[in-house]
Amino acid sequence: MYPLRRNRRLRTNEAIRSLVRETVITPNDFLVPLFVVEGKGIKDEIASMPNYFRYSLDLLEGEIKELWSLGLKSVLLFVKVPDHLKDNKGTEALNPNGLMQRAIKTIKNVCPDMLVMTDVALDPYSSFGHDGIVQNGMIVNDESTAVLSQMALTHAQAGADFVAPSDMNDGRTLQIRQLLENEDFKNTGIMSYSAKYASAFYGPFRDALDSAPVDLVDVPKDKKTYQMDCGNRIEAIRETLMDIDEGSDIVMVKPGLSYLDILRDIKNEVDVPVAVYQVSGEYAMIKAAAEKGWLNHDQVMMETTMAFKRAGADIIASYFAKDVVKILNG
Numbered sequence: 001m002y003p004l005r006r007n008r009r010l011r012t013n014e015a016i017r018s019l020v021r022e023t024v025i026t027p028n029d030f031l032v033p034l035f036v037v038e039g040k041g042i043k044d045e046i047a048s049m050p051n052y053f054r055y056s057l058d059l060l061e062g063e064i065k066e067l068w069s070l071g072l073k074s075v076l077l078f079v080k081v082p083d084h085l086k087d088n089k090g091t092e093a094l095n096p097n098g099l100m101q102r103a104i105k106t107i108k109n110v111c112p113d114m115l116v117m118t119d120v121a122l123d124p125y126s127s128f129g130h131d132g133i134v135q136n137g138m139i140v141n142d143e144s145t146a147v148l149s150q151m152a153l154t155h156a157q158a159g160a161d162f163v164a165p166s167d168m169n170d171g172r173t174l175q176i177r178q179l180l181e182n183e184d185f186k187n188t189g190i191m192s193y194s195a196k197y198a199s200a201f202y203g204p205f206r207d208a209l210d211s212a213p214v215d216l217v218d219v220p221k222d223k224k225t226y227q228m229d230c231g232n233r234i235e236a237i238r239e240t241l242m243d244i245d246e247g248s249d250i251v252m253v254k255p256g257l258s259y260l261d262i263l264r265d266i267k268n269e270v271d272v273p274v275a276v277y278q279v280s281g282e283y284a285m286i287k288a289a290a291e292k293g294w295l296n297h298d299q300v301m302m303e304t305t306m307a308f309k310r311a312g313a314d315i316i317a318s319y320f321a322k323d324v325v326k327i328l329n330g
Helices: 007-011 014-020 057-070 099-110 141-158 172-182 200-209 234-246 257-269 280-291 297-311 321-328
Strands: 030-037 043-046 049-056 074-079 115-120 133-135 138-140 162-165 189-196 250-254 274-278 315-318
Touching: 007 014, 030 057, 030 099, 030 321, 043 200, 049 057, 049 200, 049 280, 057 099, 057 321, 074 099, 074 200, 099 115, 099 141, 115 141, 133 141, 138 141, 141 162, 141 172, 162 172, 172 189, 172 234, 189 234, 189 257, 200 280, 234 250, 234 257, 250 257, 250 315, 257 274, 257 297, 274 297, 280 297, 297 315, 297 321, 315 321
Parallel strands: 030 049, 030 074, 030 315, 074 115, 115 162, 162 189, 189 250, 250 274, 274 315
Antiparallel strands: 043 049, 133 138
């Protein structure tokens, strides 16, 4: 006698599979990372991130319009700072007419409804490539968070909707929140990189911004003294809960694919939206394998995107966002 219940009946064709699908991806799930550079007429492909570009402000306008037309409504900004503006104090990060601040205004001018989030970290501005100030061979925490909070304030003053501290220094969320409140930017949100791991998957991103730690005596060679150890799980929950207590509106797990367990753990523990970042190394691996003909680019792209959503992500920061949405839109 055949069993009364056959699970394969719900997999018979695409119509029934679509009807009963538990996890669905839409354009509203995505946060689009954008790289911005000085100059004019620049759309510069990143060698280690095929088909991804750095934009000058004039061409950024067209990219923003295209994203909006596709239904992508949120962006996350990063800037490539010229070497002559870098120092160990993040001085240029506080420039009200700096590249980040002008990029925010550019986007808001061309598309006022686009949600603009901004990276708050010192590594693009640091002559040492670190997310904080280097003193006596160490990344000093409190001096760094003081600069980061002022940096976040300049982003809010330029029109950012959310600031996104990605540095992993202790207490920076609280200091940013307090300063924003005191300066009457109560509606400016904070998306904290709450569980950001010291990962080898960030390489292409550092190429894009020229922000890798420098190899010098008395300068830490990596970011392991402030970003999380990849062997730790419980610590990620503790870090995230602390960020929420300090005023984070959204929390993030970074990287993505290698940390789906962390994403699910955090989603189970918190009552705020949870973001995940499909980082540059994940993007580059898929691109490289597809170029070799070793896997189907679009199928793997969609499958990994589904994995993030299924694991609990409310927001997916991904370099694949445009490609995914074009498939979704048919």
